[in-house]
Amino acid sequence: MPLLNIDNISIAFGAEKLLDGASFQLDPGERVCLIGRNGTGKTTLLRLLTGESLPDGGEIWRQPSLRVATLAQELPADTTATVFEVVAGGLEGLGALLAEYHEAAAQLAQDHAAEKMQHIERLQHELEARDGWRWQQRVETVLSRLQLPADTPLAELSGGWRRRVLLGRALVCEPDVLLLDEPTNHLDLETIQWLEEELLAFRGGLLFVTHDRALLKRLATRLLELDRGLLTSWPGDYANFLEKKAAWLETEARHNAKFDKRLAQEEVWIRQGIRARRTRNEGRVRALLALREERRERRERVGKASFELEQAETSGKLAIEAKKVSYAWRDEPLIRDFSVRIQRGDRIGLIGPNGCGKSTLLGLLLGRLTPNAGQVQTGTKLEIAYFDQLREQLDPEQTVLDSVAGGRETIEINGQRRHIISYLSDFLFTPQRVRSPIKSLSGGERNRLMLARLFSQPANLLVLDEPTNDLDLETLELLEELLLEFTGTLLLVSHDRAFLDNVVTSCLVFEGGGRIREYVGGYSDWLRQRPAPEAAVAAAKPKVEPKPAVPPLKLAPAGKLSxxxxxxxxxxxxxxxxxxxxxxxxxxxxxxxxxxxxxxxxxxxxxxxxxxxxxxxxxxxxxxxxxxxxx
CATH class of the missing domain: 1.10.287.380 (Valyl-tRNA synthetase, C-terminal domain)
Known part of the structure; x- marks a missing residue:
């Protein structure tokens, strides 16, 4: 018996149909990956399934008392709520009571006043009446598994740790159906691997949207594609889907070519004048009108994105050299005695848990931060283009056009002048969309806009801090091709394992205690080369990376052990x-x-x-x- 079923669902925004007669069902134990280009309606479909939105037509059926949990794509705004309160909030109707009890127990440990004793006794009776102890234990288990600090305010955590908190909130209610929208965004590699294992053990129905091909290949039992309003199911893995989809598109192109040829012949016939009207067949005329309507309603596949990077003059052979660099934040060493020599053409990935100091290392290598010890030397003729993972460089009130053009009508890419609207069309922005404010863009569209801005700058040193978040699979693979053709130097921070494997030539890995080690190859090569775990490894702790405006602290001089x-x-x-x-x-x-x-x-x-x-x-x-x- 299916957990949920949608039948002939349609929904449109304006004249465009995001879903046109879509149908599918989700069964227990299925792990279905929903794929499609950015802006095609994947998030809209998830909202329909949760009941947040209603369709224009069709039916949605859910099993009685079905528990559905979701992980939203956007991170929550800063809040004073603690991690325990946010996670317990996933238990509808009981979360507030558990949070109140958790806070009361913490207060009682500090103060044994009689009124506090009476308060906690009342809460205990209410929890017993509502089977609250079982759910209390469930919250504690989730917090422990995710290594979440229960009493820390959410506002004090970094983006990756907030993502963990939202995962905990989604998992705590033991849902029948789990809907995940880009679950790996902002997660470090260790947490992504934990998430994989958790989802593989999940016994309910799973529907997830992801750009992470490694996650997709390991989890998905089938793929569901949303393309031009049509929802199609593809059994098998991602490689099988790519092969079958290519054949399907080729068949569609042949069919459309035959249709267009027939329509052109009928249009010639209807315009033949007196002789044609004398022999006019009214049935043929009606058939022509039907052909015209069918052609009008045909939705053409949007062209592929086409990226081209404005390359600067070749830099010197040495790009960056660091010698015995150390940096500490609040007496905690983020980087200790680090040396590296980066040559022109190197493509280097940075690997490490959230908060370990990857963005800090980039700041040191680019001269934005001053090390406490050691020195950093940059090469000659460096032209740097920097992709910011938080998209802080975008003004939400600006239009797409103004953000890239800056008042210009044309842009020069590698010596060729192009109209700015034509350039933006390479990044899949239509002439209508380029006049939209940035605040109206989806996460994937904002990422594409950041890439459009980035690639319009002359550069021979490209710095990408989490560029793959929210990109659809097709655009992601195109970005890989572009970076492989780039003749300059690349510094890449990414938690996308397949992306690292396909792009970088070596990895700088944060191994704890401020130590960073270089490994040749990509992510998979690092897994093969890394040393066995030591007997004692420091537990993961949520950290906030330093802000460049705060003066760095000096490390205590290191000496030999007594x-x-x-x-x-x-x-x-x-x-x-x-x-x-x-x-x-x-x-x-x-x-x-x-x-x-x-x-x-x-x-x-x-x-x-x-x-x-x-x-x-x-x-x-x-x-x-x-x-x-x-x-």
Whole structure:
């Protein structure tokens, strides 16, 4: 029995139909990837399935009491809500109660006043009546699996960590149907791999939109394509889809050519004048009118994007050289004793978890930040074009045309002058769309606009910080081809594994404690070459990268370890392991439904032990990183 079914759905915005008689069903255990170009209506379809939007025609059927969870494409605005409150909010009707209880328990651990005791007892009774303890444990489990800091305000987290929080909110209610819109955007590689495993184990129905080909290939049991209002199902993997789709388009082109030839012949016949009118066949006339209507309603496939990069004069052979560079933020080393020599033509990928310092490293290499120690030398004749992952360079009130043209009517690309509207059409912006304000663009359209601006600048050093977010698969593959043809130097920050494999020649990998190591090849090559995990690895922690305007802090001078420090370093892994085991035990204890039914003094004592243990563990991590870095 299907979980949900749509039958002959249609919806239009203005004169354009985003869905035209679309039908499909989602069964339990299916993992369906919805693909299509940016702006074709994929997000609209997801909104129809959740009930946020209503179709113009057709029917949507859902199983009774169906639980549907979604992951929105856009990150939430800054909010004072804590991570626990946001995740628990995924439990409709119960989330607010759990958040209130979580806050009350934290207050009780600090203050045993009688009114606080009465308040928490009332909450306990209400949770028992609503089976709240099971869901309390579910929230704690999700927070633990995603390594989320429960009491941190969402506003203090980086974009990648906010994305994790939204994933937790979607997963916490154990949905029957999970709808994910670009789930890997802003996630680091470690979290993407965790997400893959979580979704592979999901037993409900999954419908997801993604540009991540590695995720698509591993997860999808079939593909659903939205193209010119038509929804078609393609069993098999992505490679099979590309082959079958190419054959389908070739057949469509032949059919259209035959149709157009027949229509042209009939148009000649109807215009033959007196002789034709004497022998006019009224049935043939009606058939011609029908042919005209069919041709009028035919939706032509939008042309492919066509990127061309304005290349600057060739730079010197040496692009950038860093020697023993170190940089710290709030006494925490982000980059330690880093050296690299980047030659003209190198294509280098930066790999590491969110907040590790990738954007900081770019700032140091480009001279936007000053290192605490060491030096950075740039080569001669460098012309830099920078792609900003947060799209801060776009003015939302400007039109697409003004954003690129700046008042000009023409633009010069590699010595050839082109009209600005013609240039923007290469990035799939129609003459009508180029006059739209940037604030009305989808995420994919904004990315294409950023690329249009970027490629209009002469450059021999291209810096791309997460350029693949929100791009459709076709545009993504075209961008790969362009970068492979680029003769200058490329610095690329990306969490797209296939993109890294296809584009870069080497990777700079953040390995913890400020250490960065270079590996030849792409992402898959790094996986084969990287060393085995060490006995103790610092736990992932949400971090906020430094702002360039804040003066950097100086690193303490590094020296050799003393005898006692070497002994301390040898013992720390075992101590960390003991602390982590006790931490796991306490987490399991506090997550149990019966935990808060104990005497308040016992509850407060165990919560205090957990907080003290976590502080000690963090201190041990920091000491281990410090000694390891000096050893």
């Amino acid at each position: 005898f006692n420090e070497r002994r301390e370093l040898e013992r720390l892994p075992a101590r960390i392991e003991q602390l982590e085991q006790r931490q796991q035990d306490l987490h399991a204890l506090t997550a149990a439904p019966a935990f808060y039914k104990q005497e308040p003094a016992v509850v407060a004592r165990q919560l205090e032990e957990l907080r003290a243990l976590e502080a000690e563990l963090e201190t041990a991590y920091g000491r281990w990183e410090e000694l390891e870095g000096r050893g």
